[in-house]
Amino acid sequence: MIRQAHPGPGAPAYETIDQKTRDAEKFSTEDNYSYPVLIDDVEGSTHQVYGGLADPTYIIDSDGRVAFYCLWTHAPTLHTALEKLAEQDGRGVVMGGVHRTPHMLSSMADGWRALKRGLPQSFIELELSAPGMASLPWLGHFIKPLLAPVALRSRPIPTPVKIGMAVGAAALIAVAARAFISRNDGTDRNSEYR
Numbered sequence: 001m002i003r004q005a006h007p008g009p010g011a012p013a014y015e016t017i018d019q020k021t022r023d024a025e026k027f028s029t030e031d032n033y034s035y036p037v038l039i040d041d042v043e044g045s046t047h048q049v050y051g052g053l054a055d056p057t058y059i060i061d062s063d064g065r066v067a068f069y070c071l072w073t074h075a076p077t078l079h080t081a082l083e084k085l086a087e088q089d090g091r092g093v094v095m096g097g098v099h100r101t102p103h104m105l106s107s108m109a110d111g112w113r114a115l116k117r118g119l120p121q122s123f124i125e126l127e128l129s130a131p132g133m134a135s136l137p138w139l140g141h142f143i144k145p146l147l148a149p150v151a152l153r154s155r156p157i158p159t160p161v162k163i164g165m166a167v168g169a170a171a172l173i174a175v176a177a178r179a180f181i182s183r184n185d186g187t188d189r190n191s192e193y194r
Contacts, residue, residue: 006126008118014042031113054108062090067097074103076156104136109147111137 007013017039024039040046050058050135053071059081068081077099084094115122115134127134127135140147150157150165157165 006118006122008121010119011117011122017042059085059094061085061092067092068094069098071098071100072102074099074101074105074106075152075154077101077103079155088136103151105147105151107133108136108140109144110140110152112141 010066011023012019014023017040020039020042024037027033028037029189038046050056052068056068057070057073057078058144059068059070067085069080070077070081081094081099085092088094115137123134
């Protein structure tokens with residue numbers, strides 16, 4: 001049996017298909033889904049057939065075969081896979097068929113909503129089983145405006161932008177390291193101007 005991912009008082013573990021259906025309808029409305037949502041049976045038969053992992057996405061080609069499997073749902077990766085599948089007339093395996101990279105930044109930026117539904121039990125259980133996996137989304141909730149433009153994109157970031165971001169991040173790290181070193185070695189570069 002597949003258990004409710006983040007159970008708690010606001011999102012109890014499922015015992016009937018009616019509970020799952022109500023939650024699916026509720027969350028689809030709250031999250032503004034514009035696509036059909038599969039409601040698995042209480043035993044999780046479909047989930048188990050497709051591997052039983054927590055957050056995968058499968059792209060099924062026009063022949064009904066798995067064209068791509070994203071172990072950790074990531075919209076930009078799925079966008080690219082769908083473009084590649086379209087280039088192949090909707091048939092066949094794309095991008096090697098599987099993407100196993102965990103995309104923690106998107107979970108940090110937008111994972112709090114799911115955990116919040118089952119508080120406090122959801123937070124406690126997840127934090128005890130994988131330290132940081134509940135507290136990081138909680139922290140990410142507060143800085144979501146900063147994380148969202150990078151973490152919650154539907155399309156991949158263009159390569160020149162990635163390079164610019166990497167250079168900017170490296171520059172920030174260098175400035176912070178320099179400030180830290182000068183503070184700890186007793187020198188103050190601005191003291192000569194005082």
